[in-house]
Amino acid sequence: MSILVDDDTRVVVQGITGGEGNFHAEQMIEYGTNVVAGAVPGKGGQTTAGVPVYDTVEEAAIEENADASVIFVPPAFAGDAIFEALDAPLDLAVAITEGVPTQDMAKVNKRLSEVDTHLIGPNCPGIITPGESKLGILPGNIFSEGNVGLVSRSGTLTYQVVDSLTQRGIGQTTAVGIGGDPIIGTSFVDALELFEQDDETEAVVMCGEIGGEDEEEAAKFIGEHMDTPVAGFIAGRTAPPGKRMGHAGAIVSGSGTGTAESKIEALNDAGVPVGDTPEEVADNVESFL
Amino acid sequence: MKLHEYQAKEVFADAGIPVPESRLASSVEAVVEAVGEIGFPAAVKAQVHVGGRGKAGGIEIVTSEAEAREAAESILGMDLKGYTVERVLVEAGVDFVDELYVGVTMDRAAGEPVAMISTEGGVDIETVAEETPEAIAREQIDPAFGMHPYESRKVVYEAGVEQQFAGDVASILRTLFDLYEDSDASEIEVNPVMITSDDEVVAADAVMNIDDDALFRQPELAEMEEESFENDLERKASEYGFEGANYVRLSGDVGIIGNGAGLVMTTLDLVDYYGGTPANFLDIGGGAKAERVANALDMVFSDENVDSVVFNIFGGITRGDEVAKGINEALEQFDEIPKPVTVRLAGTRAEEGMEILNTDLVTVEKTLESAVQRAVADAAEVNE
Structure with missing residues (x-):
């Protein structure tokens, strides 16, 4: 699946x-x-x-x-x-x-x-179900078949985390890069809902970043609707307010919404461990399996 | 892309929104001449892309030629939050009885534009939004239809605008919304819209930002672009094509180069996590070739705050061997490497890249974590 x-x-x-x-x-x-x-x-x-x-x-x-x-x-x-x-x-x-x-x-x-x-x-970099199909520009060779779902706003950060997982022998059901723009189609919540319904997905990695409130909404969804464990990561802890960091959507507003702290806190409140490093994310996933 | 106030007001005036009479001036004499034509009182307003100009001393109200001269002398050439003021807008003073806030922006969470009016105009609207959110009336607009006239009236009534002025304010809001759509704006804000003692409604300030991604179909607005940079490094970044958000200077001493916004942000965070301070964000993007890699290194070397550099690439479409070639070419030009460079390559053709890299010139690390730790240690050593 x-x-x-x-x-x-x-x-x-x-x-x-x-x-x-x-x-x-x-x-x-x-x-x-x-x-x-x-x-x-x-x-x-x-x-x-x-x-x-x-x-x-x-x-x-x-x-x-x-x-x-x-x-x-x-x-x-x-x-x-x-x-x-x-x-x-x-x-x-x-x-x-x-x-x-x-x-x-x-x-x-x-x-x-x-x-x-x-x-x-x-x-976005697209979506891949390892061993079956990839739609997009993801480098297929770093992915492997398995039971961890992954959803991320960033392409290369996805590769970084997947590489850590694959090297530990942890494969993926599907990995989806939802994109770094302010208005996107599939949101974190949409992807998490699909992973929750998928029988083979035993754990999910969610890589968010500063800007907007999608991660906070995802945290709420996880807390209320998910049994599948989720390991989190948030990029942009050191980004100053008012500066766009590469992605059009990656900005902490002047009034202080969209900060990494707010997202990490929301995820922690929903029982999601948020790794300080990509390796720690892989550690957290390993502990779920 | 941000328009200056004087540019946005030209756009407003063309669209039929009342604005005070004004002249643009870049010398003290021109300011004096302008107030001679406009009369007193007048406002002398710095034209720089900085919020909160008034508080920072960039706006003065003058009531005589002597005051105008004094204001021009103090404002022209002043440093306003890192930007040098080269021009001022000299504008007829408005005798107002009330100030409103009127704005249109994208509600990111809803994925729809939102129109806003508040009777708490003339003050920082973000403070109003935080302290008394109920003082801002909001109306989501369906992007497929645009703003219906009733929606503009509804938000005006909800805000509690006096009935006598409701029609004029609703009309300004509708015009602003049409401008927002027609010019691919990301934000239009008039703060304040003034109700004058003669019962007129005028736009006394103007903020208009255009979506950079839409400039290709807004040629007239694109021509108005006047790039302004906080420092020479950001100017250089723009010349190298690391424009917009791909280079951001910070205040630390570890230079950071990578590919992909999320991974570069993560690298910054790791520098901090391992006890260092990031000097910059520099995303060379996907598929970068050797020349771009060399330009990126030159960017970071040019920052006098930088003591060490970490170069982290996870190749999807970017090829490790291309990057390695670029790093070698860039570094071979130096008799002595200006700052120690640590490189970590992974993904597409990373192994080939690692073999190509000249280890006399750079330190190669296998993992992101170890590469960052090395760069942090190198910077610490310089500071000892």
């Missing part, structure tokens, strides 16, 4: 004829992902990375039974590409693109409340 993606997921790559889209389509296929089509306006009829390209996502969904997409479309067109995936309709859309205008995401967010599609991202 896993969440959101597995062997049966049939993937269309939006933007497959671009440099990144092409490279990562090939990487995904090499990993074993069922990439069945590409979708690029005006490029219908071509073959790229060994799969047929269609002009629209809807055509790819109908002709190739695609049920998920990975979006490698430049920021100016990414909002439109996400709408196309939602309206196709697909079950899952993963938006890798960094730099999507916030007001575009507000409109997407509104539509998400009206449809059943899960959106992951934007500005």
Whole structure:
């Protein structure tokens, strides 16, 4: 078992004829992902990375039974590409693109409340169910099959933690990078809820960072609704207020919301141990198993 | 991207929002000339991207030419929270009877814009939000439809704006919301909107920030961008393309370079955890090639506070061998390495990278924790 993606997921790559889209389509296929089509306006009829390209996502969904997409479309067109995936309709859309205008995401967010599609991202590394399927740019070789779920706002921090787990022989059910933007599709709570329902996931790692209140909401959800143990990590303890740290969403506001202390306290109150170092997170996971 | 007050007021005036008469001035003589045209009282206001200008001495009300000259002399060239004041806005003084706060911003948790009005205008709105949140009327706006006229009226009534002015204030709010959408603003704030003794409603201040990610479709606003930097290092970072949030200078002595915001933040936190102090946040991003790596090292070496450097890369799309090549190339230019560098590579092609790295020039550590500890120890040694 896993969440959101597995062997049966049939993937269309939006933007497959671009440099990144092409490279990562090939990487995904090499990993074993069922990439069945590409979708690029005006490029219908071509073959790229060994799969047929269609002009629209809807055509790819109908002709190739695609049920998920990975979006490698430049920021100016990414909002439109996400709408196309939602309206196709697909079950899952993963938006890798960094730099999507916030007001575009507000409109997407509104539509998400009206449809059943899960959106992951934007500005995220994607999702992987080790040994089965990866949708995105995660380096497949560091992941291993197992029983720990992982959800994180950051790509490379995910790799750091996964690497520690894998080296201890602790594999993963699914790892999902939800992205560092202020407005995103799948939230911590959404991912935690899916992991809680997954029979094979025996523990979950949640890597948050400063900014916003998603981690606090996640803590509340864990306290009220989860039996599966969660190990936490929060990046940005040393970030000064008012300074954005890389991610568009990673900022402690001038009035002091979004601090690491507030998130760590909320998680601790919900019974979640928060590691001081990535290694400590792995220690905490090990103690759960 | 932040607009200056004078720029935001131009945008407001074009959209039909009443603003006081004003002139932009960059010399004492120009200020004197401006007050001659505008009359007294007038406000002389520093144009820098800093909040709380008034309290910091960047705004003065003048009632005579002598006062105007004095104000111009004190404000022009002054250091306001790290920024040098090069221009002031000279603006007609407004005889007001009441001050309101009017703003539109993104409610991040809801993923929707929110319109706000408070009758507690003219003071720091974040303080109002903290101490008397009920004094701010809020209305969530559906981004698919934009602001319905009734919503603008509703928030005005809820705020308790006097009925006589409700129509004018609602109209300003609607115009601000349209501007917010049309210009891809992340925040628009007028604090205060003044009710004058002649029963007029005018925007006496203007804050307008534009979403950097949307500047590609806002060419007219993008042209207004006037970069201002807190220090030369941030200017240099921008020249190297580490713009926006990818380089942030802090006050410590351990320089930090890495890839990916979350991992770089974690590296900062670990420096602190192991007893050191982080000097900066520098994210070289995904897929960085050798030149970018060399630029990053130059950035950190240029910071005189830095005593040691930790370079931490976990490669996904970034390749360890590319990074190693960049580090070697950058360091080979020096007869003597300016500050000790510790490198940790993991992920894609990390092993190849470790083999390439010239260990005469850098210390190589296998784990993030050990690399950080080494850099902290190196910095401590310099300070002994």
